[in-house]
Amino acid sequence: MRAAYEEAPGAASAETPGAASAETPGAASAEASGAGRPWRRRAGFTRRANSVLPLGDPGRPLDDALARVRRWYAERGLPAYVQTATGAEGTQELLCAGLVERGWQREVSAELRVGGLAPVGDLDADTGRVLLSRNVDDAWLGRYQRTGVPGPRARQVLAAGPSVWFAAVPAADGPPAAIGRCVVDGRWAGFMAVEVDPARRREGLATAVMTALARRALDEGASAAWLQVEEDNGGARALYDGMGFAVHHSYHHYREPDDNGGG
Helix, strand or coil, X not given: CXXXXXXXXXXXXXXXXXXXXXCCCCCCCEXXXXXXXXXXXXXXXXXXXXXXXXXXXXXXXHHHHHHHHHHHHHCCCCCCEEEEEECCCCCCHHHHHHHXXXXXXXXXXXXXXXXXXXXXXXXXXXXXXXXXXXXXXXXXXXXXXXXXXXXXXXXXXXXXXXXXXXXXXXXXXXXXXXXXXXXEECCEEEEEEEEECHHHCCCCHHHHHXXXXXXXXXXXXXXXXXXXXXXXXXXXXXXXXXXXXXXXXXXXXXXXXXXXCCC
C-alpha cells in the first residue's frame, strides 16, 4: 500500500481543482475579466474553456452583467455560456434560478468528484499494456471524442498544465483501444479524457489507464485526485464509485437564449 491520501480530501467548491479552470488546472485563459468573472475563450474548444465563470458579485445588476457577457462572446463569434456550481458551500443555486428565469438553457450537468489517489494506484489492473507519454500524438487524438478535427488549439489546451501525462492502450490497428489524461498540480491529480473503444468495453481498460496514471502521479508527490463526469454517464459514474470517488459538487453550463438580442 502506498503511503498517500486514503480519504476523499475536503475543499470548498471554489478551492477544488477544476472548479475554476477550463479543462485542467492551469489551462483556463482569462483573456478578460469583470468583477469576479473570468471570461474564458479557447476558439470554441469545449464549453468549460469557453464560458464565463462567476466567482463573486459582478458589481452590477444581473441583467447588465449578462448583457456584457453576451456582447463579449458575440464579438468573438462564440455563443455565451455561464458555468455555475451547486451542491456545496458557496455555490450558486440562486444564480441558476436567475438564468432560467431569463431564458438561458442548461445544456449539460456534471459532477466534480474527489478521492484519495493511493486507492486508485493500488488497484489490481493490467497496467503493462498502458503507454504513458508527455506528448499528445495523432493516434491519441484519433480516440479523443471531444473534438472533431483536432487543430493546434486542441493540442494547446490538452498540453496545458503543470505536469501533464497522456495514457494510451494501443490497438492492433487504428486509434488506441483506450486513452486517458492526467494533470498533476501539487497534491492534486486531475483525470480527464478517459475514453474506451465501445467494442473493447468491459475489458478493464479504463481501470488500467486510471491506475497507470495514478501511479505516475503518486511518484510525483500527489496524494488527492479529482475528476469530472457528466450526470447521465451511468457507466463512468459506477466505475468511479468503485474507485472511491465521492461527489464534491455539481456544475452546469447554461447557454444564452436564441433571441438575437445580444444583450
